[in-house]
Amino acid sequence: HSDKFMFEAELEFELENNGLEIGLEYANAMYILNKNMTVRAGKFLLPFGTFMERLHPSWINRFTSRPLGFGHGGIAPGSGVGVELRGAFYLGNTKWNYSTYLTNGPTLKDGSHEPDEAGMLSFGNLMDNNLSKAFGGRIGFFPFADSSTELGYSIYTTNGTGDKDSEYEKTGAFSYALDFSFVKQISPLNGLIDVKAQYNNSKVEDAFYTETHDDGDVEEYTFDNNSNSFYVQLSYRPTMSGNDFVNKLEFVGRYSEYNTPEGAEWESQSSQYSYGLNYWLSWRSLIKLSYETSDLEGGHGSDGLSKVNAFSIHWAIGF
Numbered sequence: 001h002s003d004k005f006m007f008e009a010e011l012e013f014e015l016e017n018n019g020l021e022i023g024l025e026y027a028n029a030m031y032i033l034n035k036n037m038t039v040r041a042g043k044f045l046l047p048f049g050t051f052m053e054r055l056h057p058s059w060i061n062r063f064t065s066r067p068l069g070f071g072h073g074g075i076a077p078g079s080g081v082g083v084e085l086r087g088a089f090y091l092g093n094t095k096w097n098y099s100t101y102l103t104n105g106p107t108l109k110d111g112s113h114e115p116d117e118a119g120m121l122s123f124g125n126l127m128d129n130n131l132s133k134a135f136g137g138r139i140g141f142f143p144f145a146d147s148s149t150e151l152g153y154s155i156y157t158t159n160g161t162g163d164k165d166s167e168y169e170k171t172g173a174f175s176y177a178l179d180f181s182f183v184k185q186i187s188p189l190n191g192l193i194d195v196k197a198q199y200n201n202s203k204v205e206d207a208f209y210t211e212t213h214d215d216g217d218v219e220e221y222t223f224d225n226n227s228n229s230f231y232v233q234l235s236y237r238p239t240m241s242g243n244d245f246v247n248k249l250e251f252v253g254r255y256s257e258y259n260t261p262e263g264a265e266w267e268s269q270s271s272q273y274s275y276g277l278n279y280w281l282s283w284r285s286l287i288k289l290s291y292e293t294s295d296l297e298g299g300h301g302s303d304g305l306s307k308v309n310a311f312s313i314h315w316a317i318g319f
Contacts, residue, residue, distance in 0.1 A: 004032040026079050037087040043126070045079050047086070047099040047138040048154045049177035049198040051231075052078045059318030062235055062252045062278060064290045067198075068270050069229025069258030075202040076177065076229065077123040077156055080104060080134065095142040105134035108161035108168050111209045116265040118209040119225050121161065121173060121202070130169050132160030138177075152179040161204070168207055175202040191238040199230040211265075223263030231256035237280075250278040250286075260298075268298040284318035 001007060009027035013020060028042030045053040051070050055061055056078075070076050082103030089096055104125045111118025138154040154177040162168025182195040204225035211219050235252035254274040260266055272294040280286045294308045 006030045036089050037085060039083070039085050041083045043079055043081045043124075044084060044101075046077050046101065046103070046136060046156070048077050048136060048156050048175070049138070049179040049200065050150075050152060050181065050196070051179075051198050052076060055196065057318065058314070058316040059284055059286065061316075062233065062250070062288070063254060063274050063276055063292075064288055064312040064314040065274070065292065067229070067231030067233075067254065067256035068272050068294075069200065069227075069256070070198075070231070074200075074229060074258070075121070075175070075227045075260075076200045077106065077134075077136075077175070079124045080136075081124075081126055082133070093145065095147065097140040098138070100137035101135075103134050103136070104128040105130070105132050105158040106161055106173060107163075108171055108173075108204065108207075110162060110166070110168050111211075111265075115211065119204060119207070119223070119261065119264050120266060121204065130160050130162065130164040132158050132169075134158040146184070148182060148184040150179075150181040152181075153177070154179070162207075171205045171207050173202065173204045175200065177201070185239060187240070189236070190240045191236055194233075194235040194237070196233045197231065200228060202227045221263070223261050225261050225264070227258075227260045229256070229258040248280045250276075250280065252276040252278065266298075268296065270294065270296045286316055288312075288314040288316065290314070 007029050010025040012023040012025050024043065026043045026045055028040050028044040030038055030040035032038050047053045056066060056071065071078055080103030082101055084099060084101035086099040105128060106121040106123050107125055107129050109117045109120045109122060134156060136156040138152055140150050140152040142150050156175040157173065159172045160170050161173050162171050177198060177200045179198040185192045206222055208220045208222045211221055213219065231254055233252065233254040235250055237250040238246050241247055256272050258270045260268045272292055274290060274292045276288060276290040278286050278288050290312050292310045296308065297305045
C-alpha cells in the first residue's frame with residue numbers, strides 16, 4: 001500500500017468428504033518502523049523454526065508434502081493471532097535476524113470431546129480460550145560473510161492452555177526449535193547445494209485425564225507429555241552444467257520423524273523417506289515428482305504398524 005505499509009493474506013481451499021472447506025491461513029498488516037524493525041499484527045505464520053514461515057508454500061516446498069509433525073496436526077505451531085516485532089541487525093561483522101511475538105495461546109484438548117486426543121495442543125486459534133497468551137521468538141545467526149549458512153533457535157511458551165475456570169486452565173506448555181540452512185553454489189559439484197533441517201520439541205505440563213472403559217468404569221491416567229519431530233533435507237541443482245534443460249532439474253531427498261508421548265492415546269513413532277525430481281519452469285513455478293515411504297506405528301485413529309508408499313505429481317505456481 002506504500003513503501004512502509006504492507007498487507008498479506010492467504011486463503012486455503014480443500015476438498016474433503018465431498019465438500020469444500022475454506023480456511024484462512026493468514027491475514028496481517030505490516031509497517032516498517034526503520035531498517036532494523038518491522039511490526040505486524042493480525043494472523044501470521046509464526047517464525048517457530050523456518051519451515052512453516054518460509055518453506056511450506058507449495059512453490060517453495062521441494063516436495064508435495066510436509067515433513068512428519070509439521071503443519072496441521074503436528075507439534076510445531078503454524079500460525080497465530082497477535083502482534084510481532086521483527087527485523088535484522090549487524091553485530092560486528094556478523095549478521096543476525098530476530099522476531100518476538102505475543103499471540104493467542106494454544107488450546108489443550110482435555111479429552112471431553114475426543115478422548116483419544118487428550119493432551120494434544122491445538123494452535124492457530126482466532127479466539128483464545130483463557131486469559132493466558134503465548135510468547136515466542138526466534139533468533140537467527142549467519143556465521144559467514146556470504147550468508148550461505150544460517151543457524152536459528154526458537155521458543156514458544158504459555159502459562160495456560162486449558163479452558164477458563166477448568167482444572168487445565170493453568171497447564172503450561174513450552175516448545176523450542178533448532179533450525180539450520182546452507183545454500184551455496186559449489187564449483188567442484190557443478191551446481192547448487194541446498195540443505196535444510198529443523199528439530200522441534202514440545203513439553204506440556206503433567207495433567208490427569210479420564211478414560212472410560214467398555215464396561216463403563218472411569219479411570220484417571222497421566223503421562224509425560226513430551227513430543228518431538230525433525231527433518232533433514234538435501235537438494236542439488238546442476239546450475240553450472242551449461243545445458244538449459246539440465247540446469248532446471250533438481251534432485252532432492254528428505255528424512256523426517258515424528259514421536260509423540262508414550263502412554264497417550266495418540267502415542268506414535270513415525271518415520272518417512274522422501275525422494276524427488278523437480279523441474280523448474282521459472283523461478284516461481286515447478287513440476288514435482290515425489291516418492292515417499294512411511295513407517296507409522298500407533299497414532300490417533302490407527303492401530304499397530306503400517307507402511308505407506310506414495311507417488312505424486314504436483315505442478316505448483318507462486319503468485
